Amino acid sequence: MKRISILGSTGSIGTQTLDVVAMHPEAFEVDGLAAGSNTALLLEQVRRFNPRRVSVSTPELAAEIRSSLPAGVELYSGNEGLVEIAAGGDAETVVTALVGSVGLQSTLAAIEAGRHIGLANKETLVTAGHLVTELAGRKGVKLLPVDSEHSAIFQCLNGENREDVASITITASGGSFRDYSRGQLENVSIEDALRHPNWSMGAKITIDSATMVNKGLEVIEAHHLFALPYEQINVLLHPESIIHSFVEFRDSSVIAQLGTPDMRVPIQYALTYPDRWQSPAERLSLAKAASLNFREMDYVRYPALKMAIDSGKLGGTAPTAFNAANEVAVARFLRGEISFLRIEEIIDEVLQRHENAAHPNLEQIQHCDTVTRELAAVL
Ligand SMILES: NC(=O)C1=CN([C@@H]2O[C@H](COP(=O)(O)OP(=O)(O)OC[C@H]3O[C@@H](n4cnc5c(N)ncnc54)[C@H](OP(=O)(O)O)[C@@H]3O)[C@@H](O)[C@H]2O)C=CC1
């Protein structure tokens, strides 16, 4: 039996991780589940998967659900609760399925405790990638990518020598507005932005996909996960999301990973690596797909992608500021406070004012995150 804990069990990745657990009840046991505020779903998950420990985002929510929990289940709350689910108990692997840099401290705590990480929460690597990878290396902890593109690259690199890699290419669907000109973006609605063409995901990443911020975050994520310089990381528009990413080697061979878009596949692979297990995902029929399309990335159409890559190249606290500005701007867009195009303007304004600190420690990163959020909230 493999014991796992999930940070963000009630979200899109969290629920699909539990789908994988439910498909292999003989192989997995759930040690801990951490949710935000969806206590109804958390209680349902508790009844079904019998975790020993759970957490919710506030003490008030914890007080509300205490009497509904089976005897013996330990209950925690807040950031301390996330850290407890991440580092307490006896899970072998912690799936980080929280959205945003709120997941940083608990991810570091899980690594410090020697837990392998099924890493979906890409913002933790963007905001503090050097700290996360350094600690994982020191503790001998595996960072197993859940993000579909990174899982693809991880699979393409299996058994290969890293010195033989010429470049990696991360594919991008183009998001909800891939066929819109910039002019057409002026009056788009929240509902339109939330309609991703290929994937059903949480709201924040769906907006990130529409602005192409998601691809920027993924480039930075790949830089840290695969220890590659930015010059060796490309982005290619691929509307079908069938080729999840690919690697070119120095002999000009290209290895790609393909499949129908279903996150249960990379989630399961992160949990079973290096083995592959049966999955209910729809089988890929290339004959049915008929054609696969590709377009060069247009950095003028998608300025946020360029800003992300530039901040990654700059390093220091620049990616932290990029990420925090984006998180606040997306939240404001989803509350109806700002327009879609204002998201990238806010990121730009934040980066213009950002005073970069090289080689930041955790305290500097947290400080940068806090002050950037304060600024992005009032721009
Ligand atoms: N969805 C997808 O297909 C993919 C997602 N990812 C990445 O995975 C991560 C998760 O994305 P996704 O599942 O879509 O996001 P969702 O918004 O669907 O889920 C987020 C989860 O985090 C919980 N949460 C949010 N804030 C807090 C908090 N302060 N304290 C405790 N829990 C909190 C939510 O709890 P609650 O709902 O109970 O409030 C929920 O369980 C993101 O980093 C995303 O970029 C990567 C590739 C694909």
Ligand SMILES: CC(=O)[C@@H](O)[C@H](O)COP(=O)(O)O
């Ligand atoms: C499923 C997944 O990994 C997402 O990150 C996905 O990549 C989003 O699609 P975009 O290519 O539109 O950003």
Ligand SMILES: [Mn+2]
């Ligand atoms: Mn992805």
